[in-house]
Amino acid sequence: MIFLVNTDEPNPIDFFLQDEVKEGENVSASCSVSHSCPTYPPSFIWSHSGEKHDQTQQLQNDQWKATSTLTFHPNRTHHNQPLQCRVTYHGGKHQEQSKTLKVKYAPVNVKAEYQSDVNEGETAHLKCSSDANPVSSYEWHNETGALLNKGQTYTMSNVSRHSEAMYCTAVNEEGRNRSSTVKLNVLYPPDIETSSKCFSEDGVVKCECIVESRPPSIVHFVLRDRVLQSTNVETVGSVTTGTLQTDFGSFKFVHCLANNTLGKANLTLSLPANDNMQNIFIASGAGVIFLIILIATGVGVVKKCRGRSGETPTSDLGTMKAERPVELPRYAPTKRF
Template structure:
């Protein structure tokens, strides 16, 4: 049997002799034939501190209480938190070793150790002195970027349902990633634009480089200002640098808008019977192009677009107008080109006019001459 304070029975083969507060909470778990009389007490109370004394009675004659071998228990109101060991600062891609251990006093019901976020550990238990045991859970994993600033949590759950946890926050070092150029890429020609280089890295980027196809640009900060952007301004990218390395953004191309410009090469030519006009317009965004002669609009024959350049063709029979105009307009402005008829066209028109006049004159004179001749005859 087991006694408390030398008189209160906390365990006896006859349960009716057990102190009411201990009935159903005590059990002899040792093997008597192996001289093991270990006692198990469940659902501990703060008052279960003892001292507890082992007593043996044989045939009413042989009785003995092991008063000098009494056992006392230090009962805590809640379990101790697990001891968590891990190197908190690591580089991305490094193997991380973590261990979590906790003490317990009942070898048949060790606490359950679990890890969060969900990971698969290996567990082992060992017996210590003074009736204590220790269970240890070990964990091995390769660090990734998403582990940074995440808590590694070890939780011990006891048979009575109590749970206690310990955690440590991982600090994973990595070179800049997700590097990008932020800012407005749609800009009116001649305007200024300010861009910012952003990145995700641990530690944060401490310097930046800016580049275009010609090479590095003068700025070394996270921002750059471009003055008077034109349609020829090249795409650029940035590089973010920290102690772990560097990362590059993708190219940022500018969408530059401007009013129409009619390019050199726009003109009119003529052959014997047809006038051919070409108008080449450079603009962004594209708008509307039309041909006109004095007092009327002429429909275009063909329209072709090649990027920001639009080519508009006019083909018409010969007429008496000396000027044909190409008119182009978009949301930012207008442009007009007046095409005078070529010299050969004017000479041709004069020949045509002379020939028509001569034909009319002959047409009139022939009947008159014939009448005079007949009259004279």
């Protein structure tokens, strides 16, 4: 018995794939080999999933051509990954060939990178990054969409607590995408608002010290040489309100002090006049007016009596001179203190 063994090496694989493909589109790759055994054609295995279609075509000189076509939908995760075709022949021999996928896709994972904390008046540097093919160009916009800058980096000089929020946009020929909105955490020393005040409420004197700062401030009060902690402290965002309720005695002023890691501030607040003292001043003023009226009336009566005692008595009443009535002095109304 004689066995015929084919020792020839397999013919090379003919591999076809587009140089560049787009994410989400239908893409077809083909892998072909020629062989001489139509009874046992070679089998194909692809490294990617998809819809596979195999066919055989007769050539001349007792040769046959086997072709496998793979149709699939590439995405960005396939970019720069190999697409491999493996051919196995009857008898166990095999060979393989691959090509690198070049997938074009719109920008994703767009991020604005920045140093979160920056002191007021300093310079902030921001950078935009993304995953895209081809590479992205970049733009910076404020919250209203107005263009602030073009380029991957954005430098903000003299940042302020009022600096607006912003985002970056990555653009390429496949599309555009934007980052989330970012706002710098601008740090600044305390600024005590002029709306801070002391007031009387239901006979109780309270003082409010309203401070804007970042980080939040510690607020306390100074009454003469005593340092008093706030009775109540409330912080909303960058505004801290310290409230003091205590016996202020006869003092006319109290000092509000605020400090954080960047500095300190103080403001003198006027205390309202004591209600009891106001009543005393009003009663005293009324008493003085009454006393003046009494004195003026007494002076008028004395003058009248003296005038009559100096005259020569006569029985002729017609020759008597009529005296002018005494007018009371007029006084301006008393003001409350």
